[in-house]
Amino acid sequence: MSERVSNHASPLPGDAAATRGKGGPTAPAAGAASQSPRKPFRVQHIAQAKERGEKLVMLTAYDAVTSRLLDEAGCDMLLVGDSVGNVMLGLDSTLPVELDEMVVCTRSVARGRQYAMVVADLPFGSYEAGPKQALASAARLMKAGANAVKLEGGRPRAKSVRALTQAGVPVVGHLGFTPQSVNMLGGFRVQGRGEQAAETLLRDALALAEAGAVAVVLEMVPEPVAARVTQECPVATIGIGAGARCDGQVLVWTDMAGMTGWKPRFAKQFGQVGAALTQAATDYAQAVRTGAFPTAEHWFEA
Ligand SMILES: Nc1nc2c(c(=O)[nH]1)N[C@@H](CNc1ccc(C(=O)N[C@@H](CCC(=O)O)C(=O)O)cc1)CN2
Numbered sequence: 001m002s003e004r005v006s007n008h009a010s011p012l013p014g015d016a017a018a019t020r021g022k023g024g025p026t027a028p029a030a031g032a033a034s035q036s037p038r039k040p041f042r043v044q045h046i047a048q049a050k051e052r053g054e055k056l057v058m059l060t061a062y063d064a065v066t067s068r069l070l071d072e073a074g075c076d077m078l079l080v081g082d083s084v085g086n087v088m089l090g091l092d093s094t095l096p097v098e099l100d101e102m103v104v105c106t107r108s109v110a111r112g113r114q115y116a117m118v119v120a121d122l123p124f125g126s127y128e129a130g131p132k133q134a135l136a137s138a139a140r141l142m143k144a145g146a147n148a149v150k151l152e153g154g155r156p157r158a159k160s161v162r163a164l165t166q167a168g169v170p171v172v173g174h175l176g177f178t179p180q181s182v183n184m185l186g187g188f189r190v191q192g193r194g195e196q197a198a199e200t201l202l203r204d205a206l207a208l209a210e211a212g213a214v215a216v217v218l219e220m221v222p223e224p225v226a227a228r229v230t231q232e233c234p235v236a237t238i239g240i241g242a243g244a245r246c247d248g249q250v251l252v253w254t255d256m257a258g259m260t261g262w263k264p265r266f267a268k269q270f271g272q273v274g275a276a277l278t279q280a281a282t283d284y285a286q287a288v289r290t291g292a293f294p295t296a297e298h299w300f301e302a
């Protein structure tokens with residue numbers, strides 16, 4: 001059985017914590033005798049998935065603890081998104097996020113996972129000046145443990161995508177609504193509506209693929225347009241608010257897990273982790289105040 005299929009087998013069976021970190025990245029999961037062991041998801045598996053019609057699964061992650069949990073869930077790729085600005089830093093856009101901050105998050109996520117491929121966003125201002133700047137910034141993310149970088153934009157980025165690719169840095173593109181350009185795009189709006197805009201989007205995707213991009217994220221693109229790009233573009237598309245006919249899907253993990261009250265319309269809550277966390281903290285607070293915690297098992301005798 002192929003490597004790729006094994007990545008779709010259920011994640012670490014049994015007690016994942018017990019097997020974690022003991023045998024290195026290709027260690028077979030305990031009790032998986034009939035299945036081939038899960039192997040690290042690598043760049044060639046992206047093309048393999050598109051070819052076979054197997055969906056790519058990507059979530060964002062910003063720290064080691066979350067990285068470990070999402071890796072155990074069987075995610076193919078973890079995106080260290082500049083959405084860390086919105087989600088973790090309390091900002092209202094991704095623009096203020098610094099490369100130094102992305103480096104810290106990337107290092108944390110890379111340490112937390114075992115199998116998932118780590119893709120790190122190049123933040124606003126760290127690559128737009130051209131291939132030299134893009135390579136210098138990407139190198140910092142790769143040294144921090146990223147396996148690929150993501151950058152926003154189409155044809156104007158083609159030269160940089162080529163330079164990074166030739167330097168050994170896999171690049172994921174990002175088209176449609178590109179949050180770093182929110183000021184130019186005039187708000188959080190669907191992109192690629194209308195024949196001409198759709199054509200532009202397709203040309204941008206083809207240019208990124210031609211320049212060596214290994215995948216392209218499509219954000220807030222009309223469903224039929226994303227489907228057409230997916231069909232005509234030789235590299236995998238990963239959609240967010242772009243319909244089900246993309247080669248894969250990505251969501252911001254806190255949106256997916258139900259950590260916040262607000263979420264974009266394109267996100268779905270697959271759990272109520274926010275409510276669970278609040279409940280746990282409420283129980284803790286009550287236990288402290290009533291003296292129910294700690295008890296002897298949590299303290300030390302002389
Ligand atoms: N947490 C969260 N933060 C994010 C993203 C995310 O994925 N989730 N992704 C990036 C930003 N992208 C968006 C995309 C859309 C919106 C948005 O505000 N959408 C409105 C309006 C959309 C419309 O109809 O035009 C809605 O109701 O869904 C906000 C940030 C970075 N920050």
Ligand SMILES: CC(C)(CO)C(=O)C(=O)O
Pocket residue numbers: 060079080081082083084121174179217219240250251252
């Ligand atoms: C997931 C995605 C594509 C949303 O804009 C992203 O780039 C991020 O989280 O930073």
Ligand SMILES: [Mg+2]
Pocket residue numbers: 081082083094121179
């Ligand atoms: Mg981003």
